[in-house]
Amino acid sequence: MPILRNRIVSVCLLLLLATGTQADFAVDLDSGDLLEVYEFGGENDGPLFLWLVNQYGELVTPNALIETLASRGATVWRTDLLDSLxxxxxxxxxxxxxxxxxxxLLDAAVDSGRxxxxxxxxxxxxxxxxRGLHEWRKQGGDAAGVAGGILFFPNLYRGTPVAGEQPELLGIVDATNMPLAILQPALGANRDRLTEVLDALHDAGSPAYGWLVDQVRDYYLLYSEEPVNRALESSAGIMPPEVRSAIADTPNQLLMATQLLARTPRPDAVLALDEAAEQPIAPAYGLIERQPRPAPDYDLVDARGTRHALDESLGxxxxxxxxxTWCPPCVHEIPSMNRLAGAYDEDEFAIVSINFREEPxxxxEFMREVDVDFPVLMDENGAVSRDWGVFAFPSSFLLDRDGRIRYSVNTAIEWDTDEVREVIDRLRSEDQYTRLPHLPVAQGPAATIEAR
Structure with missing residues (x-):
């Protein structure tokens, strides 16, 4: 693909008006669009990173990482697919x-000789x-010309399933056999699914590698002083030391991963892509009625040190x-859950809150700022969340008096509505429960927690 290093004046003026900065060059697309590219370290002779801007747009921390890579001898081409298109x-x-x-973009990179x-x-x-790697190979791109890809906390799923159901990987995962490196936050929501993703890539022939980034959560690379939107509220403010340390080490990780990928053999075959598996699943909203099934047991300590088990809720x-707490929709629905809990006697209805991988x-400290009128159980190792099939946060399940899952919801809702109370009252009015067998218990850490 030709690289346009000198854009015509009208295009440059439009770009300056839109962004305040001028792209260094653009790549022609078959659609007639131009993929605008910003180059950093153009005088360097090190590796060439093709940096795809995330869905939230340009942010301070990723741009600082790009500048650091350029200062260490790399060249970076940054492009924003959504903005260009x-x-x-x-x-x-x-x-x-x-x-x-x-x-x-890959064609242009190979033509550059870098x-x-x-x-x-x-x-x-x-x-x-x-998809770009696959399409480039399908069009005849020589696998030896590209080292591969580096993915930070990738979301490769067809969408958010009904709460409690397992997510499905997109078809492109099974059609990828180029070398990849995945850097997954150790406290991230999909940390326990890293093995599943790597297994799928290995089955496809990809020599994929995985690393855990200690002590950080998803979106740590997108940290900023002020939240750019609601989704990144938890990644804003004063940067925690563990996040600062992880970000400081990221250029080393990128450079070392690049050396590893460059030495990794590449398969010759171009795999077929299952187009049906590429289609996103339809989103499911609100309370979804489920086929009754026993809920997995839990045995966890709450934030104040009291142990709880599922059997307490029977009847x-x-x-x-x-x-x-890092999930804004989760926090948003707490007041309506408080009101719902207050509308029933404790022997009729209860709320059990299970926190994912945070410290008591x-x-x-959070509960000193936000009223929570129900116990918060600590799933510090994520085992209970995994047993319940939790993929998105918040995820909630309504259990009948037998301890069976009857409804689930995979997003935040207003809980104290007439519609929700109607469902709860219908479950309350069912015949007296009989004790049913439960799935094996997921044992949480036993500890007595004191408020600091």
């Missing part, structure tokens, strides 16, 4: 992107990255809610 910054827009733009060439991105933007309708001390 005038698409909405949404998950749906990202999942709809085909591999054409990234394939064209290398090794590595694609880099995070979260949902990993999907068009993999009354129970709402089991999985959440985290942090929860106690």
């Amino acid at each position: 005038l698409l909405q910054r949404s998950s749906e827009a990202i999942r709809s992107l085909d591999g054409g733009p990234v394939a064209a 290398g090794p060439i590595v694609l880099v991105t995070c979260d949902r933007m990993a999907v068009p990255l993999l 009354r309708v129970t709402l089991v809610n999985f959440w985290a 001390e942090h929860i106690l």
